[in-house]
Amino acid sequence: xxxxxxxxxxxxxxxxxxxxxxxxxxxxxxxxxxxxxxxxxxxxxxxxxxxxxxxxxxxxxxxxxxxxxxxxxxxxxxxxxxxxxxxxxxxxxxxxxxxxxxxxxxxxxxxxxxxxxxxxxxxxxxxxxxxxxxxxxxxxxxxxxxxxxxxxxxxxxxxxxxxxxxxxxxxxxxxxxxxxxxxxxxxxxxxxxxxxxxxxxxxxxxxxxxxxxxxxxxxxxxxxxxxxxxxxxxxxxxxxxxxxxxxxxxxxxxxxxxxxxxxxxxxxxxxxxxxxxxxxxxxxxxxxxxxxxxxxxxxx
Numbered sequence: 111x112x113x114x115x116x117x118x119x120x121x122x123x124x125x126x127x128x129x130x131x132x133x134x135x136x137x138x139x140x141x142x143x144x145x146x147x148x149x150x151x152x153x154x155x156x157x158x159x160x161x162x163x164x165x166x167x168x169x170x171x172x173x174x175x176x177x178x179x180x181x182x183x184x185x186x187x188x189x190x191x192x193x194x195x196x197x198x199x200x201x202x203x204x205x206x207x208x209x210x211x212x213x214x215x216x217x218x219x220x221x222x223x224x225x226x227x228x229x230x231x232x233x234x235x236x237x238x239x240x241x242x243x244x245x246x247x248x249x250x251x252x253x254x255x256x257x258x259x260x261x262x263x264x265x266x267x268x269x270x271x272x273x274x275x276x277x278x279x280x281x282x283x284x285x286x287x288x289x290x291x292x293x294x295x296x297x298x299x300x301x302x303x304x305x306x307x308x309x310x311x312x313x314x315x316x317x318x319x320x321x322x323x324x325x326x327x328x329x330x331x332x333x334x335x336x337x338x339x340x341x342x343x344x345x346x347x348x349x350x351x352x353x354x355x356x357x358x359x360x361x362x363x364x365x366x367x368x369x370x371x372x373x374x375x376x377x378x379x380x381x382x383x384x385x386x387x388x389x390x391x392x393x394x395x396x397x398x399x400x401x402x403x404x405x406x407x408x409x410x
Contacts, residue, residue, distance in 0.1 A: 116169055116193055119159035122149055124315070126160070133168060133186050139208040140339030140401045142240045142380045144185040147316040147336065148347060151305035163189035171201065181205040188216055191228070204230070204406035206238065212404060229409045237384035240401035241392045243377045245344070248367035248395070255396050263364050266357030270325045275365050278320035278332060283310050285329035286322055286350075293350045306348050309334060318347070321366050323358070330355050331362045338378060344370055345378040363395075 113129055114120055131146040142148060149158060149170065156172035163169055167189040171182050179202040188194075188211060194204070212232070216224040225232055251260040267273065276282060287310055294303045309316065313334075320334035331351030338345045346366075351358040367377055378401060382389040 113160055113162045113168070116161040116163050116189070117196060119161045119169075119171055122153045122158040122160050122170075124150060124312075127315070130160070130168065133166075136340075137185055137208075138339055139210050140240065140242075140343045140345065140376075140378055141185070141206055141208055141403060142338070142345050142347070142378055142401070143183070143206055145336060145338060145345070147309065147312075147318060151308055151347075155301075155305070163193050165190055167193075169193065169197070171197075172205070179203065184211075187211070188214070188221075191217060191224070194230075195228070198230075198408050202407070205403075206235070207232070207404040207406055209402045209404070225406060230406045231409055232404050232406050235403045235405045238381045238403045240345075240381055240403075241379045241395075241397045242343070242399040242401060243379060243395055244398050245367050245370055245374050245377050247398075248363060248377055249370075251364055259360050259364070259395070262357040262360040266355065266361040269357075270355065272326050273361070274324045275321050275369065276324070277369070278313070278322050278334065280314055282322050282329075283313055285324075286310055286332040289322075289329050289332055289352065290350050292352055296353065306350065309348055320348075321362070321369060323351075323362055323365070325355060331358045333362055333366055337374065339376075341373055343376040343378050344374045346380065 113126060127146050134144055134146055137144050152158070155175055159171045161169045167187045168185055169182060169189050170185065171180070173180050180200065181203050182197045182201045183206045197204070212221050214221050222232065247256070251263065278286065287307070290303065290306055290310065294300065309318065318334045318336045320332060322332040323330055333346055333349040335344055335346040335348070337343065349359070349362065351362060379392060382392055
């Protein structure tokens with residue numbers, strides 16, 4: 111099955127991976143949502159449907175579960191002025207507009223000038239900015255600004271000296287599933303559990319990478335993600351740990367960053383979705399920047 115030409119849409123199915131994944135891999139901003147695995151795993155939550163503009167740009171239609179508002183996304187470039195006008199007739203807003211598009215030219219004019227001429231208001235979507243960290247800083251945790259994090263890592267390592275990191279592979283997926291099931295029981299969180307479980311079930315298909323952590327042979331934490339932005343950035347999609355092991359998240363964060371190859375300069379730890387506690391936690395790791403995302407709405 112092939113992606114249909116706009117205005118026809120089809121649901122985002124696994125059979126489309128070979129067609130969509132290479133296109134998404136060429137995107138340079140590093141937006142965490144714009145990978146095939148992320149789109150597929152959250153396809154039901156956002157009711158994703160996909161089409162292709164005549165110029166080859168992908169168009170993704172979705173619905174926000176919070177307010178049932180309809181949005182569209184254009185991960186692989188501008189789909190054309192006619193397509194955008196048509197989309198605004200059936201959608202409430204344009205989501206996850208990348209900074210690279212804002213800095214580009216559309217039909218010979220700067221994008222911002224084009225948007226203004228079409229009556230499109232552009233605004234930062236701060237709640238969806240992805241947090242960027244230097245891999246080298248996460249791996250070393252050096253200096254005063256990381257003192258508390260380093261202490262938690264040391265506490266973990268000293269309390270459980272028989273700890274081990276293993277790179278995630280298909281044979282270890284059942285151990286990761288045990289961690290996820292216990293995580294769900296401890297938190298009673300079924301919303302995040304569903305895509306997390308499916309990511310483990312489809313681990314060989316998505317070819318994501320990750321690590322799993324053991325204490326005395328017992329699995330206690332795991333993380334999974336993939337390279338984005340042309341392989342310069344590693345995006346962490348899933349991170350689950352048993353919180354009775356104090357410092358396990360800080361240790362996992364540091365140890366996995368240290369295991370990443372030199373080609374990765376940054377670690378993308380995704381957005382905070384406007385959650386105050388999550389924002390504070392992400393800021394304590396001292397981000398060096400953000401993957402900025404914008405929203406577009408028609409005036410009036």
